[in-house]
Amino acid sequence: MSLCFADPAAASWPLHVVAAEDLAGFRDTLAEPHRRWLDAAGFGAGAGEVVVLPDAGGGIAGAVLGMGDAAARARGRFGVARAAARLPAGVWHLEARLSPEDRDEAALGWLLAQYRFDRYRKAAAPGALLKAPAGVDVRRIEAIAAGEALTRDLVNTPAADMGPDELEAAFFDLAARFGAAAAAVRGADLLARNLPMIHAVGRASARAPRLLDMRWGTAGPQLTLVGKGVCFDTGGLDLKPSSGMLLMKKDMGGAATVMGLARMIMALDLPIRLRVLIPAVENAISGDAMRPRDILTSRKGLTVEINNTDAEGRLVLADALALADEEETGAIVSMATLTGAARVALGPDLVPFYTDHDDIAAALAGAAAKVRDPLWRMPLWAPYEPMIEPGIADLDNAPAGGMAGSITAALFLRRFVDRARYVHFDIYAHQPTDAPARPRGGVGQGARALLEALPAVLGV
Known part of the structure; x- marks a missing residue:
């Protein structure tokens, strides 16, 4: 759907945005009838409170x-986006x-509040x-x-x-x-193109596995985005319980997020x-499952x-990351709905990220703070490297013990x-x-912060 601002030439009503500590001063700027109206409505400038002011003609x-x-x-x-669903239909200004950051947040939030999944x-x-x-x-x-x-x-589909x-x-x-x-x-x-782990994860499905590859632009530093596209995850032979599958349509959220970011960039x-x-x-799951x-x-x-077999996301990402790293590129970024451990540590709203580069992290x-897209740096903790080395093979896709699951997954990916x-x-x-601006369902995370930080990420 199209999320756009109103025609700048259209007639519009003013929306006054008032912090609680500024309410007294704001009241002083109003005509007496509007002051009485606010008082009668019990307006205290609490977060999300909206009062429509009448004109003399009703x-x-x-x-x-x-x-x-x-x-x-x-x-x-x-916070400004709260008003979008509470105001009468029409055009507002x-x-x-507002600071530049608050102004941009208000503008973007209003557009995102218009989003509807109506398929x-x-x-x-x-x-x-x-x-x-x-x-x-x-x-x-x-x-x-x-x-x-x-x-x-x-993600919502x-x-x-x-x-x-x-x-x-x-x-x-x-x-x-x-x-x-x-x-x-x-x-x-x-298999012919040497992408064996992508094939191994997807071969049991009636819907063929694949690697999608897009290139855009002819000049400047190269950014390579890698997104986990597990369109549904049963867990494979290590089958998830039914409750664990209810949100697995979102297991391609990394792919969806890098596609959204790619759209912004282009x-x-x-x-x-x-x-x-x-x-x-x-x-x-089938007779051909790993x-x-x-x-x-x-x-x-x-x-x-x-x-x-339920730690499959890092397997498909590993082949894609290895492919990405075979050519000169300014930076490689992977995004994935990879571990429950990340949610246990930081919850659904705060995204952990991993990098060895302090300039990128800063x-x-x-x-993230500027564009209100929250991130939190987590450590690529070298003492945990032995946890991903099983002895019989170079790497273990699911270390025993259940500790530091998000960190060990990131360490696994870094090997590629x-x-x-x-x-x-x-x-x-x-x-x-x-x-506000984020209805229940699929949501992008990290893309706006990454877009803002691109020069530093690319080292330019």
Whole structure:
């Protein structure tokens, strides 16, 4: 769906944005009838409070949105977006003194609040539209919103309608929209092209495994994005319980997120060369399924003992990362819904990332705070390296003991990148409850921070 600002020439009502500590001063700027109206409504500028102000003829003169006190604002993001669903239909403009970061957050949040996933049932169109606030880079904000909408649509679509075939179709559609070159290696051809672990994970499914490869841009440093595209994960022979499968349509959230980020980059025509690699598979069960204690040989030549068939994401990523690292590139970034350990440690909203490069980590932390896309650096802790070495093979895909699961997964992936600057994001890709600008369901994580930090990530 299209997430855009209202026509700048349209007539609009003012939306006054007021923090709790500024309420008294704001009241002093109002005419007496509006002061009495706010008092009668009990308006205290609490987070999300909205009061519509009447004009003398009984129509709408504007509205006031409360942002709460400093503590309330620190506990949430996209506070201005709360008003989008609470205001009468029409066109609005912001009346507020906002920092550039708050202004951009308000503008983006309003667009993201318009998102509706309506493939399977009709959804009411957004009624309250916003003019772009003065100073906002409209092209950039709308490109970011469009990329996020793509990510959400892909994650929200059930696996029956978003298997490897459908993910490939969406990938090729994205490439065609921006004039990128796209290719796919499917089925047994994965073995001929030395992508054996992608084949091993996906071979049990009736839907053939594949590697999707997109290239865009002809000048500038190269960024390679690698996204986990496990379109559904049963756990394989180490079968998940039914409760563990309920969200597994989102196990391609890494692929969806890098596709959304790629869309942002291409729409903004950034001066880089972009490559996107997505191993698209379904981890299913059949007579051909990989088995516990099988040993696979990866594209890089490293052998991997399969100690849990439900730790399949790192296997498909490993082959794609090895392929990415075979050519000169400014940076390789992987995104994956990889471990439950990341959620235990940091919850659904805060994304752990891993890198050996302090300059990249600092840039990502700063960008995350600036664009309100929360990240947290986790350590690639060298003393844990023996945990991923089973003795019988070079690597173990599921170390015993259950400790440091997100860290050991990142250490595993790092073994397949030798040349490039590397960053790995262990995302969740799902919003468990409705929040401002983020309805329950699929959500992008890390992409906006990465977009903001790209020069540092690429070392330019």
